[in-house]
Amino acid sequence: MSGPVVVITGGVGGAKLVEGLTHAIPHEQLTAIVNTGDDFEHLGLPISPDIDTLLYTLSGRANASQGWGREGESWSFMEVVRSLGGEDWFNLGDGDLALHVLRGAALRAGQPLSAIIRRFALNWNLGLTILPMSDDPVATWIESDQGALPFQRYFVEHRCTPRVSAIRFVGAESASPAPGVIAAIEAAQTILIAPSNPWLSVDPLLALPALRVALERRNGPLVAVSPLVAGTAVKGPTAKLMQELGLPVNNASIAAHYGSLLDGLVIHESDDAPEGLAIARTNTLMQTPQDKLRVAQAALDLARQCAG
Amino acid sequence: MSGPVVVITGGVGGAKLVEGLTHAIPHEQLTAIVNTGDDFEHLGLPISPDIDTLLYTLSGRANASQGWGREGESWSFMEVVRSLGGEDWFNLGDGDLALHVLRGAALRAGQPLSAIIRRFALNWNLGLTILPMSDDPVATWIESDQGALPFQRYFVEHRCTPRVSAIRFVGAESASPAPGVIAAIEAAQTILIAPSNPWLSVDPLLALPALRVALERRNGPLVAVSPLVAGTAVKGPTAKLMQELGLPVNNASIAAHYGSLLDGLVIHESDDAPEGLAIARTNTLMQTPQDKLRVAQAALDLARQCAG
Numbered sequence: 001m002s003g004p005v006v007v008i009t010g011g012v013g014g015a016k017l018v019e020g021l022t023h024a025i026p027h028e029q030l031t032a033i034v035n036t037g038d039d040f041e042h043l044g045l046p047i048s049p050d051i052d053t054l055l056y057t058l059s060g061r062a063n064a065s066q067g068w069g070r071e072g073e074s075w076s077f078m079e080v081v082r083s084l085g086g087e088d089w090f091n092l093g094d095g096d097l098a099l100h101v102l103r104g105a106a107l108r109a110g111q112p113l114s115a116i117i118r119r120f121a122l123n124w125n126l127g128l129t130i131l132p133m134s135d136d137p138v139a140t141w142i143e144s145d146q147g148a149l150p151f152q153r154y155f156v157e158h159r160c161t162p163r164v165s166a167i168r169f170v171g172a173e174s175a176s177p178a179p180g181v182i183a184a185i186e187a188a189q190t191i192l193i194a195p196s197n198p199w200l201s202v203d204p205l206l207a208l209p210a211l212r213v214a215l216e217r218r219n220g221p222l223v224a225v226s227p228l229v230a231g232t233a234v235k236g237p238t239a240k241l242m243q244e245l246g247l248p249v250n251n252a253s254i255a256a257h258y259g260s261l262l263d264g265l266v267i268h269e270s271d272d273a274p275e276g277l278a279i280a281r282t283n284t285l286m287q288t289p290q291d292k293l294r295v296a297q298a299a300l301d302l303a304r305q306c307a308g
Numbered sequence: 309m310s311g312p313v314v315v316i317t318g319g320v321g322g323a324k325l326v327e328g329l330t331h332a333i334p335h336e337q338l339t340a341i342v343n344t345g346d347d348f349e350h351l352g353l354p355i356s357p358d359i360d361t362l363l364y365t366l367s368g369r370a371n372a373s374q375g376w377g378r379e380g381e382s383w384s385f386m387e388v389v390r391s392l393g394g395e396d397w398f399n400l401g402d403g404d405l406a407l408h409v410l411r412g413a414a415l416r417a418g419q420p421l422s423a424i425i426r427r428f429a430l431n432w433n434l435g436l437t438i439l440p441m442s443d444d445p446v447a448t449w450i451e452s453d454q455g456a457l458p459f460q461r462y463f464v465e466h467r468c469t470p471r472v473s474a475i476r477f478v479g480a481e482s483a484s485p486a487p488g489v490i491a492a493i494e495a496a497q498t499i500l501i502a503p504s505n506p507w508l509s510v511d512p513l514l515a516l517p518a519l520r521v522a523l524e525r526r527n528g529p530l531v532a533v534s535p536l537v538a539g540t541a542v543k544g545p546t547a548k549l550m551q552e553l554g555l556p557v558n559n560a561s562i563a564a565h566y567g568s569l570l571d572g573l574v575i576h577e578s579d580d581a582p583e584g585l586a587i588a589r590t591n592t593l594m595q596t597p598q599d600k601l602r603v604a605q606a607a608l609d610l611a612r613q614c615a616g
Contacts, residue, residue, distance in 0.1 A: 044413030076382045080406035085431045094402035097409075098388035105352030123393045 003029065003189030003220075005300070010035045010201025011050040012067050012235065014194030015057035016286040017225055018128070020296030021192075022058065023289070027127025031184040033211075035196070036113070036132045037140035037169055037204030038151050042090050043081075045100040046107055049152075050201065051117055051132055052099055059124040067235060070095050089157045114178040131184065133205045136175035140204055141168045151200070160237035164244045167199055172207035177214070185214040190303040193224035195284065195295075197238045198257050199245070206261075221263040221306035223278075223299050226254050229268045229285050250274075263306040266299050278306050311337065311497030311528075313608070318343045318509025319358040320375050320543065322502030323365035324594040325533055326436070328604030329500075330366065331597070335435025339492040341519075343504070344421070344440045345448035345477055345512030346459050350398050351389075353408040354415055357460075358509065359425055359440055360407055367432040375543060378403050397465045422486040439492065441513045444483035448512055449476045459508070468545035472552045475507055480515035485522070493522040498611040501532035503592065503603075505546045506565050507553070514569075529571040529614035531586075531607050534562050537576045537593050558582075571614040574607050586614050 005025055007018055009032055018032050035050045049068070056062035056070055063071045073093035082088050092100065099120065106116045112135040121130050140151040144162035154162060185191065196202055206212050215222065228251060233239040239249045247253040251267050255274040264278035273279045280302040286292045313333055315326055317340055326340050343358045357376070364370035364378055371379045381401035390396050400408065407428065414424045420443040429438050448459040452470035462470055493499065504510055514520050523530065536559060541547045547557045555561040559575050563582035572586035581587045588610040594600045 043409050044416055045409065070388075074382045074384045074402060076401070076403035077385075077405050077409075080378075080403040081410065083431060084406060084410055084428055086406065086410045093384070094382060094405075095384035095388040097385050097402075097405060098392060098394065101351050101353065101385075101405075101409075102389065102392055102394045108352055120392055123391060 004031070004184070004187045005029055005190045005192065006031050006033060006184050006188040007192040007194055008033050008202060008205055009050070009054070009194035010196030011038070011053040013227060013286070014050070014196040014201065015054045015062070016292050017192070017194040017296055017299070018054060019057055019289075020286070020292030020294070021300075022128060023293045024296045024300060030128040031180075031188070032128060032130050033133055033181055033184065033205060034130060035201045035204050036134060037138050037172075038155070038201075039137070040139070040150060040152050042092070042152075043087065045092070045097070045104050047090075047092075047100055047152075048103065048113070048117075048132070051130065052096070054130055055099070055117075055120055055124065055126070058126050058128070058130075061124075069093050090152060112178070114180065129180065129184065131180050132178050133181065133211065134175040134208060135178045136171060138169055138171040138175050138204055138207070140200065141170055143168065155237075160240065164241055167203065169204045169207040172204060173209065175208055177208055177211045181211060182214045185211070185218060188218065189220040189307070190300065191215065191218055191220060191222040192299050192303070193222070193258065195225040195227040197227060197233075197236060197241070198254060199241055200237070215261055221303045222261055223264040223266065223303045223306065224254070224258055224262055225266040225284060225295060225299050226251050226268065226271070228254065228271060230270055231272075234285060264302040266295065266302055278302060280305075312339070312492070312495045313337055313498045313500065314339050314341060314492050314496040315500040315502055316341050316510060316513055317358070317362070317502035318504030319346070319361040321535060321594070322358070322504040322509065323362045323370070324600050325500070325502040325604055325607070326362060327365055327597075328594065328600030328602070329608075330436060331601045332604045332608060338436040339488075339496070340436060340438050341441055341489055341492065341513065342438060343509045343512050344442060345446050345480075346463070346509075347445070348447070348458060348460050350400070350460070351395065353400070353405070353412050355398075355400075355408055355460075356411065356421070356425075356440070359438065360404070362438055363407070363425075363428055363432065363434070366434050366436070366438075369432075377401050398460060420486070422488065437488065437492070439488050440486050441489065441519065442483040442516060443486045444479060446477055446479040446483050446512055446515070448508065449478055451476065463545075468548065472549055475511065477512045477515040480512060481517065483516055485516055485519045489519060490522045493519070493526060496526065497528040497615070498608065499523065499526055499528060499530040500607050500611070501530065501566065501570075503533040503535040505535060505541075505544060505549070506562060507549055508545070523569055529611045530569055531572040531574065531611045531614065532562070532566055532570055533574040533592060533603060533607050534559050534576065534579070536562065536579060538578055539580075542593060572610040574603065574610055586610060588613075
C-alpha cells in the first residue's frame with residue numbers, strides 16, 4: 001500500500017490525475033493541496049478556479065469537453081449581465097454561481113476558505129481531503145509585453161497571447177499554508193506533483209515558504225507527472241510560456257525547474273528522459289477514466305520504486 | 309396635460325399602475341419613488357424586491373402569472389445551492405441574480421443604490437425615473453405571534469401566516485430620501501400612491517421624516533388608488549393584515565390610514581366610498597395593458613378634478 005498520499009495540483013490537468021488517484025487508493029488516504037494563486041474577485045464574487053475544477057471533476061459535474069465549468073450549464077445570468085452593461089469577459093455559468101455566491105457569503109461571515117471547501121466537498125460526498133494551499137490571499141501576476149496582468153486577465157481575457165517575461169505571486173511570502181497542509185505533507189508517505197503548469201499552477205504553492213520547507217523535509221519520495229505530452233502541452237500555455245522564459249520545451253526543463261525537490265518524473269512514452277532522476281514512462285494523455293488511473297498508478301509505482 | 313407626476317409605490321400592484329402611467333403620460337414626466345423597506349441581504353447579495361419588480365415589469369421582463377421574478381427564468385443556481393446545503397427558502401432565479409450580483413458589486417464599490425438603479429433603468433431603456441426611497445438602509449420588521457420577523461422571513465418563508473401585531477421600519481427615522489426624491493415631489497403637479505399595501509409597502513416611505521414633510525407641503529393633489537378590489541385584496545396579505553390590526557377591510561380604513569395626506573381615492577366600482585374625499589370609481593383589477601391604462605387614467609383624471 002502507498003500510505004497517505006499528498007498531491008499538489010492546479011486545475012484541469014491536475015484534477016485528472018487526482019481523479020485517477022481516487023480510483024487507485026482509498027479516498028481517506030488522499031489529500032489534494034490546490035493552487036489558489038489564480039483566485040480572484042469578479043463582480044464582487046470570490047472565484048477559485050482550480051479548487052472548483054477539482055470539485056466539479058471529482059463529483060462528476062465537470063464539463064470535460066470545454067475544460068472548465070459545469071456539464072449542462074445554463075447562461076441566463078451572463079445574458080442579463082450583458083443587458084445591464086456588466087463586465088462579461090469572464091463567463092460565470094448559472095449553476096457555477098452557487099459556489100461563488102456561497103463562498104462569498106461564508107468568507108464575508110469570517111469563515112476561512114479551507115473550511116468552506118471542506119463543507120462543499122462533504123456536501124458533494126467527496127471522500128478525499130481538498131485543501132486550498134492557503135487561507136490567505138495570494139495573487140499570481142504576469143509580467144508581460146502588455147504590462148503586468150492579474151492571472152485571469154492574462155489567461156481568460158487575453159487568452160495567453162501576451163509574451164511573458166516573469167511571474168510573481170503577490171502575498172506568497174507572508175501567506176501561511178491552510179490548516180492541515182503541513183500536517184498532510186508531514187504524514188504523507190508519497191508526494192505527487194500533478195501535471196499542472198509548473199510555472200503558473202505549481203509555483204504559487206512552492207512560493208509559500210512554510211510549504212516549501214515542509215516539502216524539502218518530507219518523509220517519502222516526491223514524484224511529478226510531466227505536463228508535456230509528446231513534446232508539448234496538452235492544453236494551456238505551458239509550451240508557449242517555456243519558450244518565452246527561454247527554456248527548451250522538454251522534460252529536462254521540467255526536472256530542472258523542480259530541482260532537488262524531485263525524486264522521480266513520470267513522462268510520456270515517446271518523450272525525452274532527463275538524467276539523474278528516476279523515470280517512468282506511460283501514455284500521459286488523460287482522456288478516459290482508464291487513462292487517469294494508469295497515470296496515477298504509474299506515479300504511485302514510481303514513488304514506491306524511489307522509496308524502495 | 310398633467311405635468312410632472314410622482315408615484316409612490318411598492319412592488320407588484322404598484323408596478324402595474326406605474327406601467328399604466330407610462331402609457332398615459334410622457335416617460336420624462338414620470339418619477340416612481342419605490343419602497344426599499346423589503347430590501348434585505350440573502351446569501352450575501354443585496355435584494356431590492358420592489359425596485360426589481362418595477363424594473364422587470366416596465367422592461368417587459370416580469371413573470372406576470374407568478375407575480376415576481378423574470379419571465380422564462382431558469383433555476384440552475386438554486387439546484388446547486390441545495391446540493392451544497394445552502395439556504396433555499398428564498399428563490400433566486402439564474403437571470404435574476406444578475407441584478408443582485410451587479411448591485412452588490414457596485415454597492416461594495418461605494419456607489420449609492422439610487423445611482424445603480426438609474427444605470428439599470430438606462431441600460432433597459434426605461435424612460436421614466438425610478439428612485440429608491442432612500443440610499444440608507446431601512447428594514448421593515450413584523451411583530452407577530454411568532455416573534456419579530458424581518459419582512460422577507462414573514463412574507464416569503466412564513467407565507468404571511470404569522471398574526472401581525474405591529475410593523476416597524478428600522479432606520480427610517482434617520483434615513484434621508486435618496487437624491488432626487490424631494491425635488492421630484494416639489495416639482496410634481498400630481499402625486500399618486502399606487503395600490504400597494506399601505507401598511508407594508510407605502511408606510512416605509514411615509515416613515516421617512518423628510519419625505520413625509522415634502523408630501524405634506526406638496527403643490528398638487530395627492531390621489532391614492534385603493535388596494536382593495538371587490539372588498540378584498542387582489543393578492544398578498546392586505547386584507548388579512550387589516551383584520552389582524554383590528555381594522556374593517558374597507559376603503560374607509562384605507563382613507564383613514566392616509567388621513568390628511570389624501571385628496572382623492574380611486575376605488576373599485578362595486579366597493580364602499582369613504583366620505584369627505586373626492587372619489588373615482590373604475591374596475592381597479594389590473595390584468596391587461598388596457599386595465600392598467602384605465603386605472604392610471606382614472607387616477608390622473610381624479611387628480612385633475614381635485615386640482616380644478
